[in-house]
Amino acid sequence: MSTRIFVKNLPKDATQEKLVSHIKKSCPTADITDCQLKYTRDGVFRRFAFVGFNSPEEAVKAQAKLNGTFIKTTKILVDLAADIGDASIRAWSKYSPQNQPKTGKAGSDKPFGKEAKPEEVKSTRPGFAIKMKGLSGFYNEKSIRDFFKPIKLSSIRIPKTAQKKPMGVAFVEFATAKELDQGMGRNKNFINGKKIFLKKSAEAAEQAVKPVTPAPWELKAKASSTQEVESIAESGRLFVRNLWFGVTEEELQETFEKFGPLAEVTVPVDPLTKKVKGFAHVVFVFPEHALKAFTELDYTSLHGRLMHILPGRETTSEETGEDEKSSYKKKKAAQQKGNSSSAYNWNSLFLGANAVADAMAKKYNTDKSNILDDESKGSVGVRMALGETQIVSETRQFLISNGVALDSFSQAAGERSKTVILVKNLPAGVEADELREIFSKHGTVNRVLMPPSGITAIIEYIEPSEARQGFMKLNFSKFRSIPLYLEWAPMGVFVNPAKSQEGKAADQEKEKMRKGDNEQEMEDVEKEERKEQEDIEQEADKNKIKEKNNNEEDEVSEEEPEENTTIFVKNLNFDTADQDLSKHFEKLGELHSATVAKKKDVKRPGELLSMGYGFVQYMKQRDAKEALKHLQNSVLDEHNLELKMSNRTTPKAKGRKKQGETKQTSTKILVRNIPFEAKKREIEELFKVFGELKFVRLPKKLGGTGPHRGFAFVDFLTKQDAKRAFNALCHSTHLYGRRLVLEWAEAEESLEELRKKTAKHFPDEGPRKKVSRTSLKNELDS
Template sequence: MSTRIFVKNLPKDATQDKLVSHIKKSCPTADVTDCQLKYTRDGIFRRFAFVGFNTHEEAEQAQAKLNGTFMKTTKILVDLAADIGDASIRAWSKYSPHNQPKATTSKTTQKDTAAEDTKPARTGFVVKMKGLSGFYNEKSIRDFFKPIKLSSIRIPKSAQKKPMGVAFVEFPSTKEMEQGMGRNKNFINGKKIFLKKSADAAAPTVKPVAPAPWELKSKSSTGQEVESISESGRLFVRNLWFGVTEDELEGLFGKFGPLAEVTLPVDPLTKKVKGFAHIVFVFPEHALKAFTDLDYTSLHGRLLHILPGRETSGDDAEENEKSSFKKKKAAQQKANSGSAYNWNALFLGANAVADAMAKKYNTAKSDILDDESKSSIGVRMALGETQIVSETRQFLVSNGVALDSFSQAAGERSKTVILVKNLPAGVEGEELRGIFSKHGTVNRVLMPPSGITAIVEYLEPSEARKGFMKLNFSKFRSIPLYLEWAPMGVFVNPAQPSNKASSSREDTEEKGKEGGDAEDKEEEEEAEDEKQKEKAVEKNDEEVKMEENNNEEDEESEEEPEDDTTIFVKNLNFDTTNENLAEHFKKFGNIHSSTVAKKKDAKRPGELLSMGYGFVQFMKKADAKEALKHLQNSVLDDHNLELKMSNRTTPQVKSRKKQGETKQKSTKILVRNIPFEAKRREIEELFKVFGELKFVRLPKKLGGTGPHRGFAFVDFLTKQDAKRAFNALCHSTHLYGRRLVLEWAEAEESLEELRKKTAKHFSDDGPKKKVSRMSLKNELDN
């Protein structure tokens, strides 16, 4: 569907501003994304133009309202622009090279043509005049050279039809040209004139007409462009609309194959798209297919121009060859830092834990790390880490962070939110904001009280990617920063753009001088914020309880949809929501997901606009086929839907099973991943903080010799104590550098259950079936 219109029969003095203003009068709500008036190479206006719009509906509306209207006294004609390469379209303009008469070959025709052309042949003896000003024309130039004979005079003019201060004078022979050069530095209108020989300007060679874009596309795919794309898999896309988003480009190019990278550079000052993008495919053949199909197609009313992308410079690779092993490893880590693997979201370094504990309890760090104390140093560090993690979790939840999103190991990652880990103790939020702001505008920085882990959100994906690549594994206070892309939906509510980074201390002092009323207002706002945080914590606690109570329902909901169950829905009403779309399809079977594709609203930052299409995924393939069969051309919100099976496979995200997800079965906890240097006494010391213990068992290998087997059973006296210990230690507790993994152990079987199991095991025929009286009687009769 075309998003461009073709406007012809424009007035001779038409300009882009005048044409756009005329369009806005008839279509005030339409977004004009492109306006191109066409000229010849000599600057002659061809009196037609192409105008692009954001959507096909806007282009149709403009065509209907503008066709037959008047610009001044000229009636313009408007039609939807055809796609490039349409064979039914014929060049109608007299300036079109395809409408020029073909060269004649017969002798008679050549004679007739020569007879009609009375202009003398070019000689090639030309002098360029410079310094002309005021009023001048051919007559004044001939008077300047009198009595020398001249062949022709050419006075170039600008697009505004004004003289440009130069002229080209042609002489019939070398003799006249030399005589003409003798007039160098003479005057016209009181201005000194400079003459210079310019033989090239006498008979300007006619430049070959450049082939049309669709002709370039139809050429054989053996050129340098095709070879470059087929080797690198990189595309450079330009002439993009300034409101396009990375998600739109991913949706457009992702149809041809998996994408490795999509980069949409943004101007650092205006925060608007620069108009070009870099696309990298995983497989080069997919890039070649995208280049062939999408080059010179329209997107938001603008024709995409696709070129081969440039390979990254090999300087880094050469430097790595000469560098040390340590530098090579760091470079490799940085190159792989964009991978989707998930580290521990609440990871805390041992040194930072010791610093935080020393600061919290106002003691020396050496006292915490004292190995001569009766208690184990490993247990002290583990308990300290557990306390910091608990405080960090509470802070994040109260500030609108969805901690459950971090449990998705293979989930989709955010493009603007970065998780910052391994920070030293005592880091302030403003210090971290200053570091990340060097690479783009930071929207918000969330720093827990411990200052060991933080969440940084950028406004633009391209700036976030730049900051991530520059700062990941870089040294901060002598230790490396560990960065990871946060999962999608890490924030419950999106934050509005913040001006906190640009505020200064002087502004704060001036606000403080405004009086007691302002202070009271700030106190009220702070109190209201505290209430909101408390509500968020309560809400999170309720959600946790609901998850524990409905654990079985959650397990059933993890069922995955079958393959080929996604339907691509076109021609959606812009007001249609995800819920309306699901409601329209749900009568044909269980729906896994329904999504209306959206993009950022360039006029209203922070809001989204529908793109007029979406996807509906069923759980079963048969249901999807039935829906496709019966709902084709069905009406939803006054729009006839166009349906087809989607070729794009939707990756299914499996949630990583959290340690606290299983239901509590007993008072016994199974502890895995215990370091081999840990003793039974240390395990007991770690867990008895949360309640009275029945026993701690650390199984050893057969024979009872050597180290333990790396796991233990911890049994509490009450279920409440066991649950308290489980909830505190399951998130991120390390003992001698290894993270403890907790699971609920099975409840011990009763004596009666053991007897039944033993009888079943040794019985030859298995459990006896109960025989009814009627069946026994029938058997005896027979």
């Protein structure tokens, strides 16, 4: 349903302020998002306007209340506005191009509803025009007619700027050459005390026969099969402007994701007013979905404003400061920044070795050199791994006690927040205020949460666009001579939202009440707090169930096509359908999809027209290459097809395998991803901290020579010790820079159980008779 109304028959002196004021009188609660009065190219008011509202319900209510009302003594007519390009719309205004004579001109005194006669055409053509210069102050058509009295003028045109201000010149036309000469006799006369200069001009005549500029949607239709379409087909990026200043990223995402999965939605916000700037960037995962959204949504209304969609632009190497002469280090840094916006990069609780050493030195009041001394007792790698484990454990306990849900941090990748950033690799001794000051330069920070170790923190912004800007600017940037590592925190990382100013004031009141003598009020407050805590716990349980269901859905998801398997097909016959395209390409391999791009048919509402291009995606990359090789310039429906690989990237979450999924069944732990320089004694030294060991087995490659195979089995005497070690080391423990991955190993079967298991495969048929070679050969021959 439309969110805009169409108001016509407005008074000639109507203004935007007067119209909005009239609407507010009838609909005081209406949220008006747009108001546009329409003028001709010459600045003549066409006496109608479009008004946008925040919701379709408000537009319907306004139409019902405003239709037939009066502005002064003029009765206005109001109707719901139709979409641009709707074939049912009939041009009613005399200024509309459809109602103008072929030789007429907008803004002249001639009637526009009829065809101009030949003699009328002859009397208003080139040679009878004068250009007036030197106009200033207030002037209009009346003052110009008074200047030339008693000479009659055929038409007057006063050019204006985009701000509707006169430009100091005017063009007038005369019916005959004699009247033109009489008009030139007024050269150097005065208007408003300023001398006016007159000159015969053919410019007015050129303006009179200037062809009517096509409507924006007509221009879009003409350009849709050229460079504009190819740009979107390559990048999948859209630039959306003329948005309401109260629109949110979630609303835009909901609007555009109907056409396909989105990679990114960015709505820039003004840093001072905290309002949307009126435009956005939308990036689709698949470019063909961007083309479909461009076709369907361009010049459609959202919150009462017509969205104008243009091809988006990718950041070039010049803008990022990267060029061919850049060093390898700079290129790598630029590549890291480019990939930093991906949903999942590394272990969320990762701590740099330098930061761990600083924190340990501060905690135990010793020098950093003593911790890193390789000549002291024990392995340095094990010492650092145990230190990291302790810091991670303390960090987890602090965050959990402050309302942070950390379950997803040590699990596989999931949906990530748009406002909460996890900051890692901070140097020791950093204060929360210092960190807030750095991140506040890019937007308003809602809260900063920093554990006692001070080498990791959680930053929450208010606006997603400011959070994204801070993320891009500060990720991998130097802070106290070391780089910051940033990552988007999991969705719902905070169990409860940050407290507002009102909430803080309420806490202060509760504190006063605690210090008072009113016990009854204290009991009421405690009840409310308990209820609030129960609600938070219930919400957390719901989130866990939802996450579990999402994980189950992911496990049964269908097989995805490989990367670089999409072909952009041009020069299609407009009668070619999806089935024809699929049939033409499926002979070279299994297809994932075959789609012909379509647009709305303005002449037949509800119908779609082919745009002359499409997309074909194979399941396998080799099939796509074969199709590109063998079907280039092939004929489909009497058209030679032009094929090109589409620059399409499908982001895949590189989540690690979940730890602790299976229940503990034994005292044995399987440890993966062990660095090859690690020794067996170091594995023993790392795990014996948590309890007494039965054995540690580090399998070697075949032949028993060379390094081990990168995994080990660690068996404890008791299940309690094994569980303690597993829970401490599974979150984020690195040995020589490699993160240890822990799983519960299955319990070993006894020799008797193995014999019984094997006997099941051999039925008890008594002792077997020995078969000779000759008898076996005779049996096979027969």
